[in-house]
Amino acid sequence: MHFTRQANRQLTLASLLAALALSSAPLASASTPTVMTCTGYGTQTHTPGLTLVTQPTSITGSSLIGPCLGSDLVDSGTTSGTATAQASCLIGLTSTTTSTITWKKNGEVVGTSKFTAQNVTTRTLGQTIAVSDGTITEGLFNGAHARRVITFVTFDLAGCVGTGISSIAGPLELVVTGI
Numbered sequence: 001m002h003f004t005r006q007a008n009r010q011l012t013l014a015s016l017l018a019a020l021a022l023s024s025a026p027l028a029s030a031s032t033p034t035v036m037t038c039t040g041y042g043t044q045t046h047t048p049g050l051t052l053v054t055q056p057t058s059i060t061g062s063s064l065i066g067p068c069l070g071s072d073l074v075d076s077g078t079t080s081g082t083a084t085a086q087a088s089c090l091i092g093l094t095s096t097t098t099s100t101i102t103w104k105k106n107g108e109v110v111g112t113s114k115f116t117a118q119n120v121t122t123r124t125l126g127q128t129i130a131v132s133d134g135t136i137t138e139g140l141f142n143g144a145h146a147r148r149v150i151t152f153v154t155f156d157l158a159g160c161v162g163t164g165i166s167s168i169a170g171p172l173e174l175v176v177t178g179i
Contacts, residue, residue, distance in 0.1 A: 034177060034178060034179060035070050035175065035176070035177050035179075036068055036069065036070035036071040036074075036175070036176045036177075036179055037068070037069050037070055037173065037174070037175050037176075038065040038066060038067070038068035038069075038076075038077070038173070038174040038175075038176075039065070039066070039067065039171070039172070039173055039174075040063050040064050040065035040066060040171070040172045040173075040174065041063060041064050041169065041170070041171055041172060042061060042062070042063035042064075042079075042130075042148075042150040042152075042169065042170065042171075042172040043061070043062055043063070043167060043168070043169040044059060044060070044061045044130070044150075044152065044167070044168050044169070045059070045060045045061075045166055045167045046058070046059055046087065046164070046165065046166055046167070047060075047166070048163070048164060048166075049159075049163050049164025049165050049166040050087055050088055050089045050160060050164045050165045050166075051088060051089060051160050051161070051162075051163075051164035051165075052088060052089055052090060052160050052161070053088060054086050054087065054088040054090075054091060055086065055087070055088065056084060056085075056086060057084065057085060057086070057087035058082065058083075058084050059082065059083045059084070059085060059087065059095075060080075060081075060082050061079070061080070061081050061082070061083075061097075061099070061130075061150075062078065062079060062080045062081075063078065063079045063148075063150070063172055064076075064078055065077045065078065065079065065101075065172070065174055066104075068174075070179075071176075071179060073103070073105065073110060073111075073140070074103040074104060074105050074110060074111075074140070075104065075105050075106065076103075076104045076105075076107075077101055077102050077103040077104050078101070078102045078104075079099050079100065079101045079102075079115070079148075079174075080099060080100055081097045081098065081099030081100065081115075082097070083095040083096075083097045083119065088160075089123070089157060089159075089160035089164070089165065090123065090160075091123065092120065092121045092122040092123050092128075093119075093120075093121045094118070094119065094120050094121075095118075095119045096116070096117070096118055096119070097116070097117060097119055097132070098114055098115065098116045098117075098137070099114075099115045099117070099132070100112060100113070100114060100115075101113040101114075101115055101136075101139075101140075103140055110140070111139055111140035112139045112140065113136045113138065113139040113140045113141055113142070114136065114137045114138035114139060115132070115134060115135075115136050115137070115146050115148075116134045116135055116136075116137045117132035117133055117134030117135075117146070117148070118132070118133055118134060119131070119132045120133075126156065126157055127151065127152065127153055128151075128152040128168060128170075129149065129150070129151050129152070130148075130149070130150045130152070131147070131148070131149050132146075132147070132148040132149075133146075133147045134146060134147075136176070141176055141179045143178065144176050144177060144178040144179045145176070145177045145178055146174065146175070146176045146177075147174070147175050148172060148173070148174045148175075149172060149173050150170055150171070150172040151170045151171055151172070152168040152169060152170040153170050153171075
């Protein structure tokens with residue numbers, strides 16, 4: 001086959017445009033983020049209040065999360081969960097919990113998740129850090145890994161005397177991977 005010079009230029013130009021169109025087209029996986037990061041604020045209540053004596057304690061946690069970056073599906077949410085553990089002002093604790101995450105987009109609920117996690121709480125010099133590391137086991141983002149870190153910076157050791165500390169609060173970060 002013999003092409004004219006003009007036919008060769010048109011074929012080359014068409015090939016170049018096709019290659020350019022393919023290279024600039026987003027890949028399907030590129031449009032779906034794999035990591036979502038949320039900031040927010042968490043609270044934890046203790047019944048009975050934390051004292052200097054280690055005792056069985058009911059712990060209720062809740063948080064407001066948002067903004068969330070990295071997902072087109074959600075932009076904020078709330079979490080809630082409970083646990084029972086041996087707790088005091090002086091020691092950290094380890095527990096397993098299942099929390100419910102209610103996801104929102106533009107203020108409207110778009111789904112829920114169950115977040116099952118191993119929780120490790122450390123207490124150092126009046127600061128409590130709670131790390132929840134686990135998997136979303138149900139609902140939106142099922143199968144994804146999640147890690148929530150809450151830093152309770154208002155822990156008052158003087159409050160450990162008497163009826164104890166019934167509530168602590170602080171900033172949090174929630175990272176969900178594999179979504």
